[in-house]
Amino acid sequence: MIAVEGYQGLRVGVLGLGRSGLATCAALMEGGAEVCAWDDSPEAREKANAEGFGTVDLTKQGTVEGLDVLITSPGIPHLYPAPHPVIAAALAAGVPVDNDISLFFQALENRDEPPKVICVTGSNGKSTTTALIAHLLTVAGRDVRMAGNIGTGVLSIELPGEGGVVVLELSSYQTDLARRLAPDVAVFTNLSPDHLDRHGGMGGYFAAKKRLFTEGAPARAVIGVDEGEGQYLATQLAQSVDDTRVIRVSSGQKLNGPGWSVSARKGFLSEWRGGKQAHSIDLRPMAGLPGAHNHQNACAAYAAVRALGLAPRQIEAGLASFQGLPHRSxxxxxxxxxxxxxxxxxxxxxxxxxxxxxxxxxxxxxxxxxxxxxxxxxxxxxxxxxxxxxxxxxxxxxxxxxxxxxxxxxxxxxxxxxxxxxxxxxxxxxxxxxxxxxxxxxxxxxxxxxxxxxxxxxxxxx
Structure with missing residues (x-):
């Protein structure tokens, strides 16, 4: 567990007591906060009480106004189609609303040598790309933790040791609300219509994803450019056509311009830098990565770990041993x-x-x-x-x-x-x-x- 400091003696509401909500309660209490936990589900409240987190009815009039901050779980609407009543009360009272992803990055600010952080967002392929990045780093001997939308509350992990990496899958719900976003490497896989009711349409959905890059200011941005939104985002982030802080990724297009790119065509992954091919990998024999969509995932993962200094041969060995995720090809x-x-x-x-x-x-x-x-x-x-x-x-x-x-x-x-x-x-x-x-x-x-x-x-x- 990661203790969240900076809230000692403050009254912090936690709305939503699922996996990430309970981890948030524990992390805040460890840091000295007074936690007021609430969930609309009686079963969730009963579980929280059994684990030692006292519940406070945040729906009761006037209760939210007494909070210093409200931390909400990602599945709870905070703006569209309508905010949850507790969040609406917080917004009306001027109480800051945040989430556990933001608390995680805040916790890293107090570390002398924090781990590197890779964050993955997009519509499709997030989980596979996240798991593949973690696998590649593990095969290369790095100390890795994987969390976020993929199934583990980020505040429940133990931070890795020296030279370690935290790999986070982030949904649009998580990136939309987080007040702090500071990844070392951020990955955008692709964009297709999803969760539009929660974001007021496609523009709001893209804007939520884009915050990881525009607010987070990663040292390296890995951008899937097979859709217009990805192309737009890549050009918005790059200072010039040869800016290697942006790594463009594609499955189907040939990317060999003056910058840094990783693309897959006809089953072969190719890395290009400065107009020259740096490496090539045959993805066709890799049973855990079938199809063009998984080849795009492989390109994104390859680019992300290359940005942290892994050698192509190390990456190739990891790609070959990846078994894939349950329920995804x-x-x-x-x-x-x-x-x-x-x-x-x-x-x-x-x-x-x-x-x-x-x-x-x-x-x-x-x-x-x-x-x-x-x-x-x-x-x-x-x-x-x-x-x-x-x-x-x-x-x-x-x-x-x-x-x-x-x-x-x-x-x-x-x-x-x-x-x-x-x-x-x-x-x-x-x-x-x-x-x-x-x-x-x-x-x-x-x-x-x-x-x-x-x-x-x-x-x-x-």
Missing amino acids: QLIGEKDGVTFVNDSKATNVDSAAKALQAFPKIRWIAGGLGKEGGIAALTPHLGAVRKAYMIGHSARDFALQLGDTPHEICETMERAVARAAEEAEPGDVVLLAPAAASFDQYPNFEKRGEAFAALVQDLLGR
Whole structure:
């Protein structure tokens, strides 16, 4: 745990008592703050009380006005579509509102030799890129901690030792509110529409991501430039075309200008500096990084650790040994020439499109609780789909948008896996890439992916 100093004797409200909220309470109390913890859920309050954090009803009129600062969890709206009542009361009373990411950077300010910090944001690929960066550094012998949106509250970690690195995945909710952002290396993977209700539209969503770079002023910025927003951000940060503080990253484009870039084309990663190729890596044999979207993740991770001084050969060894993350193009197994891949994290059409472009012959399992527009935007990416097997609440709606693509309404994961495996031929990939939320049948995408993996394991006889 990281003790947060600077709040000794102050009354600090903590709104939201999930994983990061409880870690925040502990870190503030360790630093001498008087913590007033609250969550709208009685179960969460009961857990907080059991762990020794006294709860105070921050919804009671006049309570928030007595706080010196309010720390809120990222899942709680602070502006759009409407602020949580406790946050609204804090804003009206002039009480500063902050989050645990900001407290983490504040804690580092008091360290004589703080660790290096790499922060990763973007729409898709954040988790894989974050985990890959941590893996590359670990393989190279560095002391690494990984936290943030990837699953560990940042204030619950122990800081690494000398020469260590903290790698953080940051969502737009986290970057939007943090009053302090000071990474050594910041990574922007890509941008596609998501969480627009929380940011008042696409402009607000991009602005939240951009704060990591404009407010954080990293020594190095790794920017995915396959979309217009990334190109704009890279040019806003660079002082000139050959400014090596900005490392441009692409999957599909050839980047070989006068600056510093890392790109992947036809399965080969290439690093260019000053118009000269510095290194090249064949990504095609690397089972943990299938498809162009993972090659973009590999480029971003390569650039981030190169910025910290890792040698290309060290990075290549780490890329080869990376096993991928669960539910993100995760190889479950193979039988009779048929491969089974779990990409349950593909909860929107953009991430599903990337998965559909990663394999040549696909038996596609999709569906769930569909989002606005359904899967109509996937029409250009269905060329490799031999047949689709639709599940969940939106199965029939999705089927109507498949055009001439062969399909079957299966409704359940059990039937979809059984039918896809029964009809699959050698060389086919049975791919779970739902393009939908999971909440109609599963509590989260992880449980959906676990259900798929368990069914496949039964088929494989494991």
